[in-house]
Amino acid sequence: MNAIDWTERFKGTMALPRPVRDRLLNVALIRDHKKGYQVFGPENVPDSLIFLYDGTIRVSQTSGNGRDIVLYRVDAGESCVLTTACMLAEEAYNAEGIAESDIKVVVLPKMSFDRLVAEEPAFRSFVFATYSRRLIDLLRVVDDVAFGRIDVRLAERLLVLAGGDREIAATHQEIASELGTAREVISRVLHDFQERGLIVQSRGRITLSAKPALRAIAESD
Amino acid sequence: MNAIDWTERFKGTMALPRPVRDRLLNVALIRDHKKGYQVFGPENVPDSLIFLYDGTIRVSQTSGNGRDIVLYRVDAGESCVLTTACMLAEEAYNAEGIAESDIKVVVLPKMSFDRLVAEEPAFRSFVFATYSRRLIDLLRVVDDVAFGRIDVRLAERLLVLAGGDREIAATHQEIASELGTAREVISRVLHDFQERGLIVQSRGRITLSAKPALRAIAESD
DNA sequence: CCTTATTCAGTGACAAGGTCACAGAACTTG
C-alpha cells in the first residue's frame, strides 16, 4: 500500500476511473533516490517504466573524449521514455539519466504498462505525447548543435538555468557539459559577457546583471 | 478494395489474424508519390499515420540559413513516426520528409491506428519499437554533430551512400546537406581524399577506389 | 592558523571547421 496517490500527478493517469487507479497503486512501486543517482545508463537498463513524481532528471550524452551534452530534462509529472527506448535498443547508445535533485519515482512493471496502454486511451495518448515531445526536444538539440552559435546558445541556457532568479551556481565545466562544448570556450564567452557588463562572475557562481540584454542575444538567430 | 496485401509487409501487421488484416485493407488507403514529394513538413502536417510500403524517405532538418542535415531515412516496411510527433507538437520544428525515390505508402486514419494500438499487442510493440529506433537514430546524429570529426563522418557516409556499389551520384552540396555542413568543407575534404588516392571525382560523381582505406578512416574514433 | 592539495578559471598558440567572395570548369539549353 502506498502512502501517496501518485495517480493524481500524471496527465495520463489522473483522468482514469478509480478502480483502475487503485489497481495501479497496488502494482507500482515508489522509490526515492538521492541527487546524483543514475536512473538509467548504458550499463544500467531498467526493466520497468519510470514516471517521475518529484524532482528532475537530466538526460545527457557522453562522448568518447570526456565531453558531454544535455539532451533534455525530465520534470515532475513526466515519463522517462528513453528507458523504453533503451530496453528495445540492440545498438549501442551512450545516454544516461542522472537525478538532478533528490527524486521520487513511480516504477511501473512492463506488463502493467502494456495493459494500461492497451486499455486506457487517456494513458495511451499521454505516452505518445511524451515520446513526441522528446523527439521534438532532440530535433531542437540537433538544430542548436549543427547550426547554432555558441554565444547565442550560452545566453539562452544561462537564462533557463537561472529561471526566475538572477544567480546560477555552476562551474564553467558544468555549463560546457550542458551545451556539448569545451570548458575553455565557455570561459572565453563568459569573459566576454562580463566585459560587456551582462554578467558578474565569481568562482562557481554567475550573476545575470542584464537579463534583457542576454535575452536579446539569445533571440538573435 | 486494394490490389495488394500490404499487411504482409510490416512486422506490426503480418502476424495479425486474417479478419483484422482484412479490416485494415479496407480502411487504409494506398498512395503513390513521385521522387521528391514532400511526405510531411512544417507546412504540411498529415492527419493520418503513414507506413512506407516501397521506396525510401529522407528525413532532414533545415536551418535558417540554407544548411540542411539528414536525420535518418525511413525504409520500406517502416513507419514514419515523426508524422505522429508533428501532429502532437505545438512547438515549431523544421523537419521534413522527402521521397528519395518513387514511393508507395499506406495511409492509416488516426482512429484505425488508435484502435489497432489498443487491440493488437503485436502492432503496439511494432509502433514502440519504431519510436525507440528513431530516438536512437537521433542520439547518433547528436553524437556525430557534437563530437565527430568531419573527415570520419564523410568517409562513413560515402560508404553508406555507395552501398554495394563503388560509385555515388551526388554533388558536393548534396553530401554537405547529408552531414549538416557547408559545401566548401566537403569540397576540401573530398579533394584531400582524392589526393590520397581514396576516391576519384568527376562532376556530380564520386568513385570509391579504396573502400578499405575509407573504412579505416570511418572507424577511427 | 598555516601549509598543501585540489578544483576552478584565464590565456596564448594552434588546428579544425564554417563563411564569404569570387573564378573557372562542366554541363544544358536555345
Place this chain on the structure above:
DNA sequence: CAAGTTCTGTGACCTTGTCACTGAATAAGG
C-alpha cells in the same frame, strides 16, 4: 556554337575546439 546555369576550387578570414600551462580560490589536514 553561344549563353546561361550548375558545380567545383580556392584564398582570406572568423568561430570554435584542443593543448599546454598558469595562477587564483577553496578545501583539507596538521
